[in-house]
Amino acid sequence: MDKRRLKFVIPVMVIVTVAAIFMLKNYFSDVPKNHQILIVICASLFSGVLAHxxxxxEVEEEPDPKPADLKKK
Structure with a gap:
């Protein structure tokens, strides 16, 4: 995997994980603990796949070759 892409994918996954834990703790405390863990894992993996x-x-651009039809006179 491209290291440049990982610079964006990993932070997105961490942000989604923290947000999911925060929301599950504060707003959905009646959800069982094992379901909370599954929701957090699935949310972080899904966000990583989407971000990827x-x-x-980024494709490295190659320099354009010199035109062949131009000849020195």
């Missing part, structure tokens, strides 16, 4: 797909892969 949506952030464009």
């Amino acid at each position: 797909g949506l952030f464009a892969q």
Whole structure:
């Protein structure tokens, strides 16, 4: 995997994980603990897959070759 892409994917996954834990603790405390863990894991993995797909892969550009039809006179 491209290291440049990981610079965006990993922080997105961490932010989603922290947000999911915060929301489950404060707003949905009646959800069982094992379901909370599964929700957090699935949310972080899903956000990582989406971020990996949506952030464009940077392709290194090669220099243009010299035109062959131009000749020195």
